[in-house]
Amino acid sequence: MPGLGTSFGRGGATTFQQDLQNSDCILIMGSNMAEQHPVGFQWVVEAKERGAKVIHVDPRFTRTSAIADLHVPLRAGTDIAFLGGVIHHILEHDRAFREYVQHFTNGPVVLKEEAATPEDLDGMFSGWVEEDRLYAVDSWNYEGVSGELTAGKREQSGDVSGNQAHGAHGMKLDRGEPPHVDVSMEHPRCVYQLLRRHYARYTPEAVEEICGVPREQFLAVAEALCDSSGREKTAAICYAVGWTQHTTGVQTIRAAAIVQLLLGNIGRPGGGILALRGHANIQGSTDVPTLYDILPSYIPMPHPVSAESLEEFVELTGPKTGAWGSLDAYMTSLLKAWWGDRATPENDFCFGYLPTVDADHSVYPMMIRMLEGTTKGYVLVGQNPVVGSANAGLQARALASLDWLVVRDMVEIESASFWYDGKAIETGELRTEDIGTEVFFLPAAAHVEKEGTFTNTQRLLQWRHKALEPREDCRSDLWFAYHLGRRIRERLAGSTDPRDRPILELTWDYPLLGEREEPDAEAVLQEINGRDATGAYIAKYQDLKADGSTSCGSWLHAGIYADGVNQTARRRPRTEQDWIAAEWGWAWPANTRLLYNRASADPGGRPWSERKKYVWWDAEAGAWTGLGDHPDFVPDKPPDYEPPEGATGMEALRGTGPFIAHPDGLGWLWAPSGLVDGPLPTYYEPQESPFDNPLYRVREDPVRQLFDRPDNPYNPSGPRPGADVYPFVLTTYRLTEHHTAGGMSRTLPYLSELMPELFVEVSPELAATRGLEHAGWATVVTTRTAIEARVMVTDRLRPLRVQGRTVHQVGLPYHWGSKGLVTGDAANDLLSLVLDLNVHIAEYKVLTCDVVPGRRPRGRALTEFIEGYRRRSGVVHAEQHPGA
């Protein structure tokens, strides 16, 4: 989400699914939308029936490709080279929407003299600190912005990164104005010119050489996007985890953002970037996060250097201008929601009750801590890491190292049964009797047995009404969280230990319903919305105060219970409202369906064209108006507004700044802050690939997060010796009939029957090379372990020509495990841990492998089989057992 956050200001899809129907061209890349979001795909089909061109760029031919006008296969993991090529094409052929770029983006902003790009430094940006293996990001900022970051700020940006890049990454701008702007965009150090220089080498020839896409095909895509953009037309881009799950995932999304900003496609109907989330509430689990580095609504967790006082935290964390200029009000209101009357100005609103974060405490480092014995307890709530995580086998060993484990799920998943079942038991590496982990399995309520909201892929919260009570011991996770908290509070009651005060003083008094004493989910939603001093519900986040007179559990959700109405439960039928359907559910922020929609009008506030009008300035009424969506702007700020001297917050943004969560109101072609691996997307090879990087001396993303451990070896890559032992490119994916680790699909008879067995997709050419028979067995091997799957020989995967060589790609769905109605090996066993440092997400979508015919060896023989591969490829950690 930082990819979107650092480009536009907010880490959510900029548009909504129904708006795809207004598009003139839809690029689907890093997503197999027809199979993974089939019902949302109807809006792509709707657009196509209205004449839109649909393009699918993906290693595999899928049902999405079948509907598309054009399918372009590319080598997995090379998306930045492809999109960089599109950016190059736009700039070299003068296809940018110039007026939009000049007024709504930071294209005209002049950068610091020290700012250097991989063009100057052969693959690196300025600011590299070799001993830290990190960038000092100061030199990426705008010219004239107060020089060095404060010491504390610098430490934070290196340590934490990630989701805080949503917007609260405090660039301090006087009046919200970048100090040096050249509207003609000709200054040699302005963003637009740096962009031109940086992408100069991303030529159609380079795209062909890296991605394996013939240049005519590439040019057809680039031209289609350009032809479908401008005043009269708009193009949209849809992506999913095919983009995020890479060491360069965030930068891939950034590259798409640059394309859309240059073409003027953000904030306009039929445009935008639609992030297709893979789970019912993945967006919601980030907005109201269960993530280590952020608080609700993307407020960063305090860092030790900014934790002495609330004032210090705000000073070191937030910008003064734009929507984040009110960070003090958001944070104070959150503290009031959590600690109620106990939070007073005198005690800094209990700010000192928050723990601090100064390193990566995300899920994989947590797993390593389990292996090392420093993390002793674990609560899994609807999550199955033994199947779903990278290097999944290592997860079982981590769980076996715990003192206690709680698993909450509807069925007994592999992460509950690891102590008697699974590959590590099979190879003899783990023995049930030796595993000291105490395991509590608690059965969970189904989605119809409780009430609450899911936030869908377009930031829309929809309330689910409860259909019936859960049976026997089944309970909601709301019940679990509340009653565990209640029991702990009861046990600690009377404690005088200061560390227990945050627990004891927490507001924890939700109404309990029914004989199961279910906490009232609606009361939780009311707390998230917040109240003012009179007890009335907050109507909008702009009403939040820093003086302690308001409470709000998540500022982006302020208004979700406006007027005392559960806005998420609104279900006015679609036949009774317009296509925007503003009275169905509630979208953050402020029920806005199309973000940054002020950009649908020109700088003067007039629609860019009649065909693409959406929100515009009504001079007579002195207000923004439109087709029916909420204007994502100060409602009465005229287009010619200029901020007065000393202005802060929203007052500091011009009437032409649509990106209101950014301190300058602009879309960021260049990200001056918020990212750890560079202000511009740059092509690096995946950790594991058969090729070198032809663009730069630096092969992989220099700040990718490696776990250099004997139990996490990497296949040799590129020109390194032993790389030829793993000659094929492997990508993993999902199937329409299954869901992630299978706990919600391999347990259903219908779905198990529809898709009963793990298979591996190979081209006829690869099948011939390796002697693989359709419907027979194959063993897929990496230096971690080997798995077996049925062979699917298909033209859907085609060999590509890359750097004069033929490269075969292999496709593997990852849903199987040892439990459920249908079972099979877990594909994620094959993966290594290597992460994008911005977000700590693993590279699930590309690695290298070998494929051989037949079933895999069993037990000890599997260990020996892998050791043989390691010897041949020169992987040093040969003493380790595979398959754990």
Added chain:
Amino acid sequence: MARGTGRVPGLTPLLRQLTGDPLGLARAARSERSERLTARTSTADRVVQSVCPYCAVGCGQKVYVKDERVVQIEGDPDSPISRGRLCPKGSASEQLVNSPLREYRVKYRRPHGTEWESLDLDTAMDMIADRVIATRRDTWEDVRPSDGKPYRRTLGFGVLGGATLDTEENYLIKKFFTAAGAVSIENQARI
């Protein structure tokens, strides 16, 4: 599926198909038995509007309940997003609720144990509360050793949530465990 009304014609299915039902989906498929059938959706005690729990499209669902049991889940035609449609997973979600593998009781595995044991829900919750308190006490870090800056936290236990948790559930998990000083609170979004 549309059901016929009125009397079933006294012809064999093949004849009925040849005489005006070329696809064999209407008159030809009718029988005396089929005339007596009623859809589960028409005899439900109540219908509740919900949302599909699989991907993030957010399709509207109508949940049909009879005798305190979910008998069918259909797409909600009112939804402006899904317009009544569901994919194979959403269409099968009645079986998610009524899966033959569904667990209804707490199960407990003691350290080094070889079998599951049964445990009362209250007892299990008490035991978990005790373990959280003990682990937190044993692993607490007040300040950063290098400079004495505040930590006030524990890395001794963590939480990993799936992304099918409700927003309200996430909120309470984050709120309570943060107040308890736990830092490693994570979810599927990272995975």
